[in-house]
Amino acid sequence: MTTTESNDVEAAEVVVDPNAVSVTINGKQFTARKGDLIIKAAENAGAYIPHFCYHDRMSSVGMCRMCLVEVDTGRGPQLMPSCMFPVAPGMVVETESPASKAAQEGIIELLLANHPLDCPVCDKGGECPLQDQSFSHGPGESRYIEEKRHYEKPIAVSELVLLDRERCILCDRCTRFADEVAGDALIQFTSRGNTTQVATFPDEPFSSYFSGNTVQICPVGALTAKPYRFKARPWDLQEAESTCTTCSVGCRTAVQSSRDELLRYQGVDSDPVNWGWLCDKGRFSFEGVKSDDRLTTPLVRTANGHESTSWNSANAGAVRMITDAIAAGGASSVAVLGGARGSNEDAFAWARLAHDVIGTPNVSAQLGDGLPVGVLGMNRATIDQASSAATIILLAPDLKEELPVLYLRLRDAAVKNRSRIIEFAPKATGLTRYAWRTVFYEPGTQADAVSATLAQPEIAAQLAKGEVVIVAGRANLAESSAGTTAALLALSAALPEAKVLPALRRGNVVGAISVGMRRGKGGLDSTGILNAAAAGKIECLILVGADPIADVPDADLARRALAGARRIIAVDTFITDSSRLADVVFPAAAYAEKAGTTTNIEGRVTTLAHKVTVTGTSRPDWMVAAELAQLLGTDLGFGCVDDVTAAIAAAVDGFEEVTAEALEAAANGVLAGVASFDAIATPTVVLGDRNSYNFRLVVSRKLYDQAVGTAHSPSLAKLAAGGAVFVHPLDIARIGSAIGADVKVSTPKATIVLSLAADDSVQRGTAWVPFNQTGAKIGELIDAAAAVTDVRIESL
């Protein structure tokens, strides 16, 4: 509608908002939104209604009756649970009338009839809704004198979560979360009646990837997380808002510490991203930050192995290695891998050092397990757009394992019937049970699967229904990126309007690539760098928070690359398989030990909090880069992290709006613009002869593996399942072995021994091995040069 001066009269006409509902709350007129629950409308009107079971992100169940208030819908005032009824025009709500107050006091008295009131020894004391509301809305005294109930204290509902049943007020939040949000209905009310209690089935623990959320939303101290139980009192905690960088969903968190020690991460509700949820890996990974194994000083390699040294001598050593390398092989004989684990500032400083100071084009933030960077130049979708699109096409890894909270968002879209999911996958994933269609393909043939599927009239009809978002990432580490890239190009050619959400995994991979940790003109990608190093063409390999030996799918290539690089400089938080081989190791500041910004898969930039003092003498990556640049003769002008943030806004395409002021002002971060990248070239997928190698290999990550952050978080480390080779139950006979037996898995290149397991989510003729698990050196069989990996499985 255009408004010109001549039709001012029209514009002044009152526009009736069809979604406005006029109600009276505590005597004041208030305009609520249609569909708002009374409790929500009252809150928006500034009238807090006490509640326990109601949760904004879950359906209302009316379990606790704490939210009873007097409501007059024209038939006289009556008590109604305000979490169960939406506002209606003309409603009169009294949240503080004598009747409302009496009801609330009565409910508190009833809830406390059996509640132990052991607040002094309860972890929740101090931040407990039951405690708080007993004070604010309770009668102050109880008429009950009977013995309260007793239960065995506590029972473990999972490896991470404990339950003290006598404290439970049966609000159904944890059980509702498990069923409705996580889709893991492993805890339930049992023995309903006088002895109702939350329980798991015997020997089937609440092993959900999202179990920690139940602890956060429990309105009493019934559920506690083992890593935090009896660790602190809430009033001793200090907190700062930050963003989880364990994966690239970028969930908003509150980082909490006491006496300079990290103690807990809580989810913060960021509407466009995590809705308050965290996965357990992100939530409990703080243990790794305070691990005793953290590096505290720089290390240099001597005849006796690594020895501690000063920053000055480590810097001098590193600078010598870089200048020597440039002298011996030119600038391009220096290569930099990594950056995806740090902040935007870390990546930007390293990109400046690599590209502008050293002058090498050989830079990559991925480790042979990503996609061509051009995927970031495609029409980018936000998480909100993905979870409200009519059709979501998954050409991605198992999101439940790799980007857990994105899984929650997309699951929600499917369960609430907003979206239909069309999934292309080599084996069933966490989202398969919610997908409208799942097309299983044999690795390497995904482009064919895509074209065949798009040709079906039913699919075409679905795709024509509205927005389409493609979630694109690597579902299989045992094949090159070619198959997926070809399929993605086929999809985007057929659906030019479709948006793309990159499902790349490492915390800040999108940020790192965007701010410059990518190959320059004529430069090599990560596999190219590793090949060059293996061929002895890299004089100095710099690893910025990268552990190629553990993370590059082709283990042999990674090993040969690190052996072939003349010098290795590593910036890392731990000694890893790769940093162990470095000539100089700089100790890096970890998450919560440094400020900065991070970028999630959508390109949303949010702030990271510096909450605790760094471990030992470690420094943020950006500072290491700035110092080396200085010593190499260039002042990058980075005196503090804010300088780097400002420099990114000034220099990086798409980051113009991402200024300190904008980040300060925006609660949910700032979406960076999509920069232009070279279009992705169509790869050719050459599938060789299979001969007797009759199982095509699928290798993918589980949430918990031997990755360094998980391995150093004791609570998480024990959740890693361990390795095995999984085949379809009907293929067991073909192998001539039995479930649980050790079998030989071989390619022409290598043979490893794994135990055999059956899994009907694996397609016939394929074999699935989880990546980076103890006892499964599957990387030995993966060849980065081959399009796919075919293996033979034989009994020993």
Add this chain to the structure above:
Amino acid sequence: MSRLTEDNVRVAHEIISRYPRPRSATIPLLHLAQQQDGYVTNDAIRHIGELVGATSAEVLGTATFYEMFKFEPVGKYLVNICRTMSCALMGGEELMHHAEHRLGIKAGSTTPDGMFTLEHAECQAACTEAPTLQVNYRYRFRVTPETFDALIDDLAAGRLDSEIPAHGTVARIRQHIPAERGVGAVPPEDATNAPSWMTVAEAPK
């Protein structure tokens, strides 16, 4: 501990097919499991979860609501003696004392030979016939110590086998509804026609 037998899996599928959603068959399948083993085993719960597409915890949560599902072995005969008002006035308590002596067990337990489990029950809705008891939910009215002893003797000797099946059997005859006579398992939201047994008046114009 046992899962449903092959025959019972067949019955289970038939039961499931009667409902628009498999989960709706949870309770009939719990009865089937209790009929098979005399009580509901953990393995059966897991199996039912697989059959109806629910987690074991969900099946357990549903099953434990119902007093009539037992999760530990009970005797072949479950004897419930009413203790609510009318029966209490008419000698229900004394009857329970007598039963405890006669069977040598306290209410809530099972005889060592696995024949009898004794339980208190609340109103059995037969107050005019107080005191009452049920054996595997089959009534006995105006029970005296003497008739109680005779009942136990008859049960132990197998003389009542034709009337009272072992615990868990709700009915000896299972209904088989041929597919063509079934109502048809259509979820309410997909139903286009009214079920055959309903006549629907034309909506007023």
